[in-house]
Each structure stands twice: as structure tokens, then as C-alpha cells.
Amino acid sequence: MRRKPSRGSYDRELAHSILDEALSCHLGFAVDGQPFVIPTIHARVGEVLYLHGSRASRALLTLEGGARCCVTVTLVDGLVLARSALHHSLNYRSVVVLGTAREVTDAAEKRSALEAVVEHIVPGRTTEARGPSEADVRSTFVLAVAMDEVSAKVREGPPVDNREDHELHVWAGELPLASGTAAPIPDPELRPGIEVPAYLSGWRR
């Protein structure tokens, strides 16, 4: 979805829903022609992606200054088994964002970005967790990526085989993948008497 009038809000909403569902993203940037792709955590606020940057990405992006980057998220929804090897695939939803990264230096923006990232992972959590102190804010590296171009791609449904392959005695179809959770594991040093919060026991993606 380039930002053209011909593409409607539907595509944008689709892209937003995929970005919001994904727990992690892949940040791509290039230094002297060498691309790097680093996984990190993100949150979308309007048309801006906030990323929790690593030391590596900081060092490299600082070199470049206002570097072009690409942020991609992918949700794998299932295996697609065709009758022919060639047409095997995955069902998935992905979004590719092209944009420019800048380091967030304003303390208030950084603070709200950090909260957005936590809320993105576990909605409701910031009502309870200790918010970032001034030292926390200073010590953290946050990137803001302006979503200049956004394209969503979705593959769903059954395999697509050549007509003549339909005669083969080979099972074909989809194996849906579902992400689930196991029981929460309390921190070994958790103080006694603190129950698992409802926003976590009801957590779903």
C-alpha cells in the first residue's frame, strides 16, 4: 500500500491489524551496502512505529543518520500442502514498512513510546508495572520509524495445484497453526501472595 488515494482505508486497516498482532518485527538497515536484519519489539502509534533498539542498531544507525530502513512483520497462519512439491507454501500475513528511522530523544516521547511497546506486548500491563524513571528513559534507545510506504500481503486458503495434478492420490490441504500459551511461570524471586493478573491469564494473540 503506497499512500495513494487509490488505495483505501481497508488496506491500511489490514496493515495496522497485522502490525498490532505481531509480537516482534524485523528491522532492516544497510551500512556500506551490507544489509542487517535485526529482530526487535515494536509498537505502532498512528503512522509511526516505535522500536526498542539494540546497541547494535544504535551504533549502525547513528553512523548513517536518518537512515532509510525497512520494518517487516510476518504472522505464519498455516502450512499449505499441495499435491506437487512446487506449490507448497505457507499461509501468512505480512507487512513491509519502508521509512526513515530517527532516534527518539525527547523524554516525553520516549516515555510514551516505551509504554506503547509494553502495552503492545501485554495490554493492561502499564497500569501495574513501575513506569520508567528518568534514568530508565535516559538509558534506553528508542527508534521512531515514519511509515512512508506500507504494503500488506496475505496468503490464505487451500493450495493451488495444476489441474492435472488433482488426479493424484496425494492428500492436499492446510494445517492451521495456532499460537497458544502455557501456564505463567512466576519469577523465582516473586514476593509471596501476588496472583497472576487477569490481563495475563486472559492474554491472547
Next chain:
Amino acid sequence: MRRKPSRGSYDRELAHSILDEALSCHLGFAVDGQPFVIPTIHARVGEVLYLHGSRASRALLTLEGGARCCVTVTLVDGLVLARSALHHSLNYRSVVVLGTAREVTDAAEKRSALEAVVEHIVPGRTTEARGPSEADVRSTFVLAVAMDEVSAKVREGPPVDNREDHELHVWAGELPLASGTAAPIPDPELRPGIEVPAYLSGWRR
């Protein structure tokens, strides 16, 4: 893991196990300083990654010719809830591969790469699915990435909070994520009398 004698086989085995478990990967490359990160399917054969290339990646990589690229896979294993917002994280295993991509043109190599990709997704499947015809092989774009530098990164275990935050009355710990499957969905045009194969009903990741 740069390929140094000081790094042992353990790291390499770890990286291999993560690459082999991941269903999809993210291929990063740059054109005129603009990075692109595209999700695709892969298979590892020794120290080579074979990727099922898209038309987009073909066009872009062809422009570059023997382009430097980065292939990253990430497995998200759980949510990490710290007492402080700042220390929230994910438990994950990731591998970053830096290498050079070449188009696979040899028919025999392409054929075995396609089979490796199918076996990577569903072990056992190539015993049953129709193998690639000569036309299939010609019509497919396969990339081979020599794994020149490989680094694996793993975060596991409980959150790491500042000592003074341990006094807070806030639940802290991990929420393990487990990938599961739903019942296989037969292709609507599946011929009657073809049962779900054992390699699929027993599929796990």
C-alpha cells in the same frame, strides 16, 4: 558466531537448530541504500541456506548481482514481564546470517533445493508429493546464500529487575508461548478416500 576457531561447534549447532526449527525467514538486501526485508521460506543444507525467492527479490537481487544479504530467523518463546516497564522483554531465539546470495541455475541443485524446502516445512512430504517437473524447475527462482557469518542470540528465563524493584507488589515472570496446530483442512477438491498422512497428523515444531 563468526567462523573463528575460538567459537566451537556448540554455537554452530545452536544456530543450525534455530534455522531448522523456524518455518520462515526474513531476507534483507539493499538497493541504492534502501533496505528491503522480505519474508520467505528456507531450508538449510550444511552451511548454505536455500530460499524460495519472490519475483520482487529476483528483480532486486538481479540488479545487484551477487548481492550481500542478511537472513534472519526469530522464534518467540515467551513474554517476559518485569516489575518495571523498562525491563519487559521477550524470550526468543534468533539467528542472523550474513552472506552473499546467488541465483541457483543448475537444474539438479535447484531440484534438490526445492525438495529441501518442502522437507523443511513438512518432513516426509517429498516421499508423496509430485516432485518438480522440468517446467517447475525452470519456472522457480531459488536463491542460495552462503552462510559467511552466523550469530545466534538467545534470551531465556525470568525477568531481570533492579534489586529495589523486587519490593514492589507487582507480578513478574514469564508467559511461555507454545505453537500448536488445529485440525488439518482438506482441499475442497481433494479426491475422496485420501486420508490425512501420518507425517502431517504428527507434525510438531
